Amino acid sequence: MTEQKPVLRLEGIVKTFPGVRALDGVDFDVRPGEVHALMGENGAGKSTLMKVLAGMHQPNEGRILIDDKPVVMTNPIAAKENGVILIHQELSLAEEMTVAENVFLGELPRKRFGLVDWKTLDDRVGTILKQLNCDFGPRTRIGSLSIAKKQMCEIARALTHSAKVVVFDEPTASLTDSEKVVLFDIIKDLQKDGVGIIYISHRMEETFKITDRISVLRDGAYRGTLNTAETTEDEVTHLMIGRTLDTSNGTNVSNRGEVKLSVRNLSCGNLFHDISFDVHAGEIVGFYGLVGAGRTEIAETLFGLRRHSHGQIMLDGKEVTINSPVEAIANGISLVPESRKEQGLVLGMNCRDNMTLPQISDLTQGPFVSGGAEVDIYKDYQKRLEIKAPSWRSIVGNLSGGNQQKIVIGKWLSMKPKVLIVDEPTRGIDVGSKSEIHNLLRELAGQGYAIIVISSEMPEVLRVSDRIVAMYSGRIMRTFSAAEVTEDSLIHAISGLGGTDAAA
Amino acid sequence: MTDTPQKTSSGGLNKAHVAQFMARQGILVAFILFIIVFTMANPRFLAVDNILGVIRSSTIIGVMALGVTFVVISGNLDLSVGSMMSFSTIVVLDLHDKLGPLLAIPAMFGMTMCLGAFIGFLVGYLRLNSLIVTLGMLSAIHGLTLTYSGGKNMDIADKEGTWFDVFGQGVVFGLPVPILIFGLLALVLGLLLARTPFGRQVYAVGGNGTAATFSGIRRARVVFLCYLMSSFCVAFAGMLQASRSMGSQNTVGQGLELEVLAAVILGGASLMGGSGAIYKTVIGVLILGFIQNGLLLVGLEFYVQFVVTWVIIILAVWLDVAAKRGKLWSPIA
Numbered sequence: 001m002t003e004q005k006p007v008l009r010l011e012g013i014v015k016t017f018p019g020v021r022a023l024d025g026v027d028f029d030v031r032p033g034e035v036h037a038l039m040g041e042n043g044a045g046k047s048t049l050m051k052v053l054a055g056m057h058q059p060n061e062g063r064i065l066i067d068d069k070p071v072v073m074t075n076p077i078a079a080k081e082n083g084v085i086l087i088h089q090e091l092s093l094a095e096e097m098t099v100a101e102n103v104f105l106g107e108l109p110r111k112r113f114g115l116v117d118w119k120t121l122d123d124r125v126g127t128i129l130k131q132l133n134c135d136f137g138p139r140t141r142i143g144s145l146s147i148a149k150k151q152m153c154e155i156a157r158a159l160t161h162s163a164k165v166v167v168f169d170e171p172t173a174s175l176t177d178s179e180k181v182v183l184f185d186i187i188k189d190l191q192k193d194g195v196g197i198i199y200i201s202h203r204m205e206e207t208f209k210i211t212d213r214i215s216v217l218r219d220g221a222y223r224g225t226l227n228t229a230e231t232t233e234d235e236v237t238h239l240m241i242g243r244t245l246d247t248s249n250g251t252n253v254s255n256r257g258e259v260k261l262s263v264r265n266l267s268c269g270n271l272f273h274d275i276s277f278d279v280h281a282g283e284i285v286g287f288y289g290l291v292g293a294g295r296t297e298i299a300e301t302l303f304g305l306r307r308h309s310h311g312q313i314m315l316d317g318k319e320v321t322i323n324s325p326v327e328a329i330a331n332g333i334s335l336v337p338e339s340r341k342e343q344g345l346v347l348g349m350n351c352r353d354n355m356t357l358p359q360i361s362d363l364t365q366g367p368f369v370s371g372g373a374e375v376d377i378y379k380d381y382q383k384r385l386e387i388k389a390p391s392w393r394s395i396v397g398n399l400s401g402g403n404q405q406k407i408v409i410g411k412w413l414s415m416k417p418k419v420l421i422v423d424e425p426t427r428g429i430d431v432g433s434k435s436e437i438h439n440l441l442r443e444l445a446g447q448g449y450a451i452i453v454i455s456s457e458m459p460e461v462l463r464v465s466d467r468i469v470a471m472y473s474g475r476i477m478r479t480f481s482a483a484e485v486t487e488d489s490l491i492h493a494i495s496g497l498g499g500t501d502a503a504a
Numbered sequence: 505m506t507d508t509p510q511k512t513s514s515g516g517l518n519k520a521h522v523a524q525f526m527a528r529q530g531i532l533v534a535f536i537l538f539i540i541v542f543t544m545a546n547p548r549f550l551a552v553d554n555i556l557g558v559i560r561s562s563t564i565i566g567v568m569a570l571g572v573t574f575v576v577i578s579g580n581l582d583l584s585v586g587s588m589m590s591f592s593t594i595v596v597l598d599l600h601d602k603l604g605p606l607l608a609i610p611a612m613f614g615m616t617m618c619l620g621a622f623i624g625f626l627v628g629y630l631r632l633n634s635l636i637v638t639l640g641m642l643s644a645i646h647g648l649t650l651t652y653s654g655g656k657n658m659d660i661a662d663k664e665g666t667w668f669d670v671f672g673q674g675v676v677f678g679l680p681v682p683i684l685i686f687g688l689l690a691l692v693l694g695l696l697l698a699r700t701p702f703g704r705q706v707y708a709v710g711g712n713g714t715a716a717t718f719s720g721i722r723r724a725r726v727v728f729l730c731y732l733m734s735s736f737c738v739a740f741a742g743m744l745q746a747s748r749s750m751g752s753q754n755t756v757g758q759g760l761e762l763e764v765l766a767a768v769i770l771g772g773a774s775l776m777g778g779s780g781a782i783y784k785t786v787i788g789v790l791i792l793g794f795i796q797n798g799l800l801l802v803g804l805e806f807y808v809q810f811v812v813t814w815v816i817i818i819l820a821v822w823l824d825v826a827a828k829r830g831k832l833w834s835p836i837a
């Protein structure tokens with residue numbers, strides 16, 4: 001690749017928050033038509049750097065140059081006008097509005113008298129959605145879309161502008177494999193148009209597939225830039241976390257006990273049908289399938305957030321009725337939900353209070369909450385999950401995305417449940433902590449917990465599961481044991497091609 | 505290839521620190537400035553009897569504000585407290601002569617809290633919008649009060665032969681009883697909100713209702729209890745009011761809902777829910793009381809206070825928002 005003049009340069013960016021030095025003199029540049037990866041652990045400062053670039057934070061020191069001219073990004077609009085577009089890690093769509101309104105929010109095309117030109121709007125958004133291979137129209141309400149589809153709307157929003165630099169902050173965290181393919185095509189198209197792309201992800205595989213260079217941040221400091229073609233995953237990991245990682249598939253020695261949870265013929269409207277499976281003490285059952293296959297809905301039913309129309313749920317051999325999360329928790333079921341921001345956390349609360357929320361009624365001394373007991377629980381899981389937060393008093397909304405996710409996991413692990421259900425447990429979590437969480441799940445299984453892991457990441461399912469349930473369109477297609485499963489057979493099963501298991 | 509910049513210590517007081525301090529303490533700072541200015545204008549402002557007078561006249565608003573704090577933190581509004589307070593005042597005065605004070609007080613508490621429970625049911629369990637429900641109840645309860653009283657004012661017939669005046673007019677250890685009641689209630693409710701599991705759940709429900717549900721919190725029940733708490737405080741306020749004046753019009757609480765809400769907001773609670781505290785509300789109540797008193801002392805007509813109160817509230821809210829975003833003025837979004 002010929003050395004081109006960078007379209008964007010960041011020089012010596014420093015950004016402090018009270019008590020945190022999030023960026024410590026970071027240099028970074030992007031050339032036109034390149035995909036430049038920004039990597040680093042949770043809390044390394046990636047999102048903060050991008051927010052500085054997009055005018056959402058003002059840097060304490062340092063400068064931003066576009067086409068060699070210094071610019072000041074006073075606010076997101078100024079950034080857009082300078083051709084910088086940021087696709088956020090955390091979705092920021094108006095739930096009650098339509099896709100079209102969200103895509104053009106604040107810049108709706110106008111007719112005479114300032115009236116919104118709905119037709120033009122629909123046409124333009126429709127074109128973009130088609131380009132993105134979306135199966136929903138411009139008039140769809142955002143609130144009715146899955147997380148993955150919302151993500152596509154965020155991307156659609158970015159494509160409405162002619163951009164010099166587009167930043168993708170963990171765009172694939174909640175996308176399915178086929179959606180990812182679409183996204184990578186979009187990125188290629190942008191590349192061809194000479195747009196510089198900044199790509200943030202914790203997934204090595206895709207980073208190596210689509211990027212030209214990789215820059216690494218660690219604890220807010222710039223650690224260096226590598227040419228993707230000339231480096232290895234180990235080298236990048238080492239730069240990120242200061243050590244190399246053992247990513248070998250640990251053999252899952254399960255000491256399977258008796259059946260903890262069994263589900264028989266569970267059905268719920270058109271969401272899922274005739275679901276039967278068992279989870280034993282001491283084993284992890286992975287649920288793999290495409291987004292929309294009904295896995296989350298099953299989890300929500302087990303946790304009392306939905307009512308099923310048919311079937312039974314049995315715990316320790318006894319049939320139970322679970323009509324609310326309260327009853328689920330009382331029965332020893334925990335759910336780490338799919339969306340940390342909407343379902344997992346009270347963003348304005350501090351770390352400790354979030355973590356102890358489900359068990360707050362049990363942490364009392366007389367009528368009062370025992371702050372000491374709470375802090376003990378927080379510190380315990382903060383250590384085990386390596387949560388990076390200045391203190392337990394830090395507001396959760398100020399933590400990096402990955403660290404927020406760890407708080408949610410800690411919140412439910414600390415309940416010491418009989419049955420632990422985790423829905424996309426490592427979404428947005430860095431490589432080091434990811435294997436940490438996988439190990440932890442294995443360790444918990446070893447201690448006799450019955451665990452269900454729902455994941456759209458095949459390596460994750462393969463890594464942690466003793467058995468894998470493959471789902472397609474609300475039905476269980478096949479159940480694999482860890483010994484017999486192969487990637488191909490799994491892909492085959494979840495694409496709905498093979499028909500269901502004959503054995504019931 | 506790798507170059508690690510040296511960690512440099514961040515320089516002392518920067519803008520962000522100031523902004524953060526203002527976000528936490530802005531209201532308090534403004535209040536202290538206000539006291540200094542008014543004391544210079546009229547030294548009597550800080551005389552002990554004036555201070556006690558101000559606190560005493562703030563107690564009725566104050567007691568109601570304690571309950572409304574729960575409702576606001578849970579992410580809802582309560583505009584019915586003024587009209588509900590008229591109701592409890594009238595009821596307790598009427599029952600006083602019929603049943604005697606010992607029975608009249610619990611009966612009135614029961615009736616008032618039924619109203620609170622009804623609102624709590626509508627907002628909590630039926631999930632109706634709290635603004636609509638409580639605005640409607642403001643008017644409905646007013647009608648109820650008029651029906652109850654037949655449109656007449658209520659008076660206690662034998663003002664000398666009862667001990668009922670002790671709540672509003674008594675003095676214990678040199679302190680007016682209403683101040684003691686307000687202080688005690690603030691202490692108990694403050695502990696309830698800040699230190700108990702229930703209090704924590706109120707913050708969670710207001711901060712993110714969905715996440716609260718996912719955490720096994722009975723959201724409807726929490727909201728219900730907040731309204732029950734609010735009506736409990738209103739009943740106290742009605743008792744104080746009745747005992748202070750020993751007679752009352754049907755409309756004694758009219759308009760107080762806004763002053764109550766103002767005090768809660770001045771204390772820094774967010775109308776979005778999830779933030780606020782009892783001690784902050786107490787500060788808000790005192791600020792409001794002292795502002796109104798100060799305006800009178802410097803010789804302004806009493807109706808000026810309506811305008812000034814509004815201005816102060818807008819300033820308080822602005823300061824709060826500005827401190828949070830670190831800028832006074834933000835031309836976009």
Ligand SMILES: Nc1ncnc2c1ncn2[C@@H]1O[C@H](COP(=O)(O)OP(=O)(O)OP(=O)(O)O)[C@@H](O)[C@H]1O
Pocket residue numbers: 017018020022040041042043044045046047048049089388389398399400401402403428430
């Ligand atoms: N508004 C804020 N107030 C206080 N601290 C903040 C704020 N925003 C970010 N931080 C802190 O800055 C650090 C960097 O956070 P950032 O979100 O940039 O991490 P990240 O590299 O994007 O991590 P992740 O991979 O988890 O998304 C973290 O320690 C975080 O707690």
Ligand SMILES: [Mg+2]
Pocket residue numbers: 046047048089169400401402
């Ligand atoms: Mg981030």
